[in-house]
Amino acid sequence: MLFVELALIRWLGSNVVHLSYFSNFVLLGSFLGIGAGFLISRKSWSVWPWSLPLLTLLTIGVIRYPMSIQREGGDIIYFTALELAGPPAWLALPLIFCLVAVILAGPAELVGRCFAKLPALKAYRWDLIGSLAGIVAFSALSFLHAPSIIWGLLAAVLYIGLSDKKRRIAMIAWTVPLLVILFNESVDENISWSPYYKIQTLESDPPIDGVLKIRANGVPHQVMAPNSLRRDMGYSIYFTPYERRAPGELGDVLIIGAGSGSDVAVALQNGARSVDAVDIDPRIMEIGVENNIDRPYQDPRVTRHINDGRAFLQGTEKKYDFILFALPDSLTLVNGASQIRLESFLFTEEALRSVRSRLNEGGSFAMYNYYREDWLIDRLANTAATAFGHTPCVDTFDGAQAVITVGLTPADQVCEGIWQPVSSEADMAPANDNSPFIYFKGDNFPPLYIVTLGLILLASLITVRTLGGPLSEMRPYADLFFMGAAFMLLETKNIATFALLFGTTWFVNALVFGGVLIVVLCAVEYTRKFKTPPIGWCYAAMLASLVAAFFIPEEWLLAMSFGPRLVAATLIAFVPIFIANVAFSKRFRESGDTRSAFAVNLLGTILGGCLEYASLFTGYNNLLIVVGALYLLAFVLIPKVRPQVAAAG
Incomplete structure (x- = not known):
């Protein structure tokens, strides 16, 4: 049952x-x-x-x-x-x-x-x-x-086994169409399963060499594209964090939300000495290993980690010159916990204090995403300001896209302008570990x-x-x-x-x-x-x-x-x-x-x-x-x- x-x-x-x-x-x-x-x-x-x-x-x-x-x-x-x-x-x-x-x-x-x-x-x-x-x-x-056909087979066996003998033929008849449609889904070479999502990969329309779209549970989740095309495709947010760092060697980098490897490729292009790539979903990272045209995960400077981002921060003793939260927006909740999403504890004030403790002298931190609402941008920027003790750089783009960058000290960041929040103090109050509801106004x-x-x-x-x-x-x-x-x-x-x-x-x-x-x-x-x-x-x-x-x-x-x-x-x-x-x-x-x-x-x-x-x-x-x-x-x-x-x- x-x-x-x-x-x-x-x-x-x-x-x-x-x-x-x-x-x-x-x-x-x-x-x-x-x-x-x-x-x-x-x-x-x-x-x-x-x-x-x-x-x-x-x-x-x-x-x-x-x-x-x-x-x-x-x-x-x-x-x-x-x-x-x-x-x-x-x-x-x-x-x-x-x-x-x-x-x-x-x-x-x-x-x-x-x-x-x-x-x-x-x-x-x-x-x-x-x-x-x-x-x-x-x-x-x-x-x-396991693909959906395996789940269906087990469910069918349970139903048939629990049925009276006189009803088993009818039960078998009802399992046939169920198993047929699950089989058709399972043999689709563009569909695979992770512990969290049904993953679907699609070519761009029109097809572009090296560009692959990834959907999770039917929702557009990632676009895997070569670095050479990423700026031309309008993805400036991938490069802005590096432009807001104080000049100097990039050094050791931690990327949480590494996904299919696009952010890792950008870090390598910017001269990273080493990259710890962390993602919670093993299948999406496998797709990056198999299909990313820039081959970032094959680079010897890169180490892959399948883990929760906050758990990795709590468990590592290593310090970094640059830490990046790269589009870690989950599409699902933790089972049995009403509004906790997979990444909820990654954006609390305590989490960003943990990030600060993991930075080397002269280091910096950045996060970016398509945030949907201005109040969320202001909340995350205020959380960074509270955790680091000074105002971060905030770069906004069309459609509430934003990059929030903050150095260990004000001298470790180079802002183009001063962050001007448009939200009330209540709306941009930081989330905390007791109430990690970052997306709840x-x-x-x-x-x-x-x-x-x-x-x-x-x-x-x-x-x-x-x-x-x-x-x-x-x-x-x-x-x-x-x-x-x-x-x-x-x-x-x-x-x-x-x-x-x-x-x-x-x-x-x-x-x-x-x-x-x-x-x-x-x-x-x-x-x-x-x-x-x-x-x-x-x-x-x-x-x-x-x-x-x-x-x-x-x-x-x-x-x-x-x-x-x-x-x-x-x-x-x-x-x-x-x-x-x-x-x-x-x-x-x-x-x-x-x-x-x-x-x-x-x-x-x-x-x-x-x-x-x-x-x-x-x-x-x-x-x-x-x-x-x-x-x-x-x-x-x-x-x-x-x-x-x-x-x-």
């Missing part, structure tokens, strides 16, 4: 332009579907036969007819195609949300029927083991850059989120009322609902923390998800085999661990070497999760109807998923206050008279 959920999010994000920025709405749809599936499992009718047909039709639809979600406004910036076609986000997102919910309800219904046949903790244990298997499969396929909550989250909560309420009966009948499980919401927020906070401490790579993300499942499984096994303290003591210990996590500054952890940092971060993150799941396991074991109890808990995660968007204003650390309040509310709502445990079998 978890593998189908993750594969579906991946397929949709790679074919619906902008959906990668809204993947959490798809995730919330899957939670609603799984919760609904458990409630449906108590009834005589079934949605299971509709799951695979809808999955097939949805996958074929988005691959055959890629959709671009339109949106307006500059409150949150999305790096995407400048001209879009397709339905507005307020229409497309609820539609996809509902389809995902129905698709995931099918497998969840089967799991719910199994829950009714097993003791509560035994059923929950096998559910967790299955989820771990899904994470392992997802991670392995991501590591292997911050003056109001985005209306799109208000509408979409409201519709999600309404759909969840209708689902519970329709499938679960009167809300009064759900009252015995109200505490489990708020436990689900609290756990979702706690998981989000931990994902954000690990992204800061160890990078936003897919591998770190997979380790966090896998680690959470392992800790939950350990809590279940502990509850099954050992006598546990009263549930009140569990809540007290959990709140104490949350208080400790709240007051331990993350800058303390960042100052540690990798080993101690890993141990400390693991204890801070996973001790509250372990205690919370001991409490949940005790309560779940005593529930009278495990299917209803688990469904209500899953539906609570939807509330938690909506509340996590509060971090846009509160920051991530303050989410721990909300987590503590939700757990306190759950404790208060524990029924005084427990329902009798349902007999297994």
Whole structure:
């Protein structure tokens, strides 16, 4: 079930332009579907036969007819195609949300029927083991850059294997068109997969020798072109950082966002003694190795690093004469962390202070991009000024393109003019590690989120009322609902923390998800085999661990070497999760109807998923206050008279 959920999010994000920025709405749809599936499992009718047909039709639809979600406004910036076609986000997102919910309800219904046949903790244990298997499969396929046909085959095998014998012919029939279209996509020589994107390479129109366009999830991402043509093509921003440096030897260079190698070629052309080229996406760098006509990655002066930019800065002891952030604009979010993008922690005030500490005497730093909005240019320039202690050089070009360059001292930069901000102080306030929302203007909550989250909560309420009966009948499980919401927020906070401490790579993300499942499984096994303290003591210990996590500054952890940092971060993150799941396991074991109890808990995660968007204003650390309040509310709502445990079998 978890593998189908993750594969579906991946397929949709790679074919619906902008959906990668809204993947959490798809995730919330899957939670609603799984919760609904458990409630449906108590009834005589079934949605299971509709799951695979809808999955097939949805996958074929988005691959055959890629959709671009339109949106307006500059409150949150999305790096995407400048001209879009397709339905507005307020229409497309609820539609996809509902389809995902129905698709995931099918497998969840089967799991719910199994829950009714097993003791509560035994059923929950096998559910967790299955989820771990899904994470392992997802991670392995991501590591292997597996094409979409492999994902489709695994999903098809799962659906067919779980079907009754009398339905297997129909299931096989529905997998055929699914596999055909995925096969056609997989054999396209211009399409390949990285752990983050579907990568498509295209020749320029008309074809120009050495020019190759790279799309990621359907969005124009990079243009690989020879240095000899780059100025003529209007890409002056590639050369401006070198013109703003004080005269002298270029020396050792660090390029974060090296991509297909164009920035590396420019650095070599400007006389770099050595270049450390860092990029988070291995496939895009491979395309540069294979196809860049300037052959920058074959130069012995260049060392390639596949890593998160902030993590590399934190982990290296080397100092540089020039550091460059070269168009590091991701097109996707870190899974499970509402508005953290792959590069979010790269542009905080703390990150630029880290850059400053990595510069040699006389060194300089630059970043450039097509920033879309003037307030974002001013925010980044102000962040550089705050971190370095003096005003940077700011060169702007047509369409809000900008180059921001700052020397270690004012003498290490050569500006053509003085930066004149046009934004208010509030709009250009630097982002920080607690609130790394560099692309969020911050003056109001985005209306799109208000509408979409409201519709999600309404759909969840209708689902519970329709499938679960009167809300009064759900009252015995109200505490489990708020436990689900609290756990979702706690998981989000931990994902954000690990992204800061160890990078936003897919591998770190997979380790966090896998680690959470392992800790939950350990809590279940502990509850099954050992006598546990009263549930009140569990809540007290959990709140104490949350208080400790709240007051331990993350800058303390960042100052540690990798080993101690890993141990400390693991204890801070996973001790509250372990205690919370001991409490949940005790309560779940005593529930009278495990299917209803688990469904209500899953539906609570939807509330938690909506509340996590509060971090846009509160920051991530303050989410721990909300987590503590939700757990306190759950404790208060524990029924005084427990329902009798349902007999297994």
